Amino acid sequence: MMRSRLTALPISVLLTLMSPVARAADGERSPPGCGRCWEDTGRDRVFIHADGGVAMLRLYDGSLLPDAASLTPTGVAASAGLAVRIHTFGVPTYQLGPELEAAAKGDVARAFRPPYLTLGLRWGASYFPDFSVDAVMVGPGFHVPFWRMEASVGVDLGYAWVDTDIAVIEAAGPVIDGYLGDVRLGLDVLLGRHISVGLGARGGAMRLSREALSEPSLATHGVSWGRRWTVNLGFQLRI
Structure with a gap:
């Protein structure tokens, strides 16, 4: 015995x-290469992102920045921001209940990732040969997950200002600022439960102005509309 x-x-x-x-x-x-991330789809509430890339700008009035090397410069761009999920258009997998969650496996689970809406705050800067354009923006984003990827589109509005090394402007010290609006597109790949990397593009319009000063070349009030485009690579931390 x-x-x-x-x-x-x-x-x-x-x-x-x-x-x-x-x-x-x-x-x-679990889906290969994704751990058990499908079980937690929809739990992410905060998204921290940063990116860098190429920027292109076109200003339509040279009086804003006299002596600038170019009104259509190309430079580098960088941005960072924080976004919060404010609405999910559907029921995340982890909220399905025991029976349906048990049935949500493999390809079915990967497909069951509802789109969602975020609201974010972002700082961005574009650096050109003799000046830079900085901006603080806020706006919504619409995200559509599929498989281990996620497509997004958003709109940002914000305040912009110019820092410059142009001697005549730097000596006089005028404030050059205004507002801008951007449309952004993105495609991210989920590397794990909390990290994704992606390719993005944004483009929009801005209006910048400068006060009139006693310096002869700055004697008139400078106003210029402009367009800006950026293409960037970035990463995102999902919490």
Whole structure:
């Protein structure tokens, strides 16, 4: 009797260790390369992002920045921001309940990722040969997840200002500022539960102005409309 019990003990332990493997073989495995991230889809509430890339600008009135090397410069861009999920258009997987959640496996679970809406605050800067354009923007974003990717579109509005190394402007010290509006597009790839990387593009219009000063070349009030485009690579932390 004692010998049979000793024999049964390792068999019982072996069956216990093999039970997760058996369940995985039956289809409870997670999507490859994504851990069990599909179970937590919809739990992310805060998104912290940063990116960098190429910027192109066109100003329509040279009186705003006299002696500027170019009114159509190309430079580098950088931005960082914070966004918060404010609405989900559907029921996330983890809220389906035990029965439906158990059925949401593999491709079905990856497909069951409802779109959602965010509201974000972003700082951005575009650096050109002899001046830079900085901006603080706020706006909504609409996100559509699919498989291990996510497409997004958004609109930003904000305040912009110019820093310059142009001697005549730097000496006089006028404030050059205004407002801008951007439309942005993005495509992200989910690398894990909390990290994604992606490619983005944005474009929009701005209106900048400068007060009139006693310096002859700055004697008139300078106003210029402009257009700006950026293409960037970035990463995002999802909390």
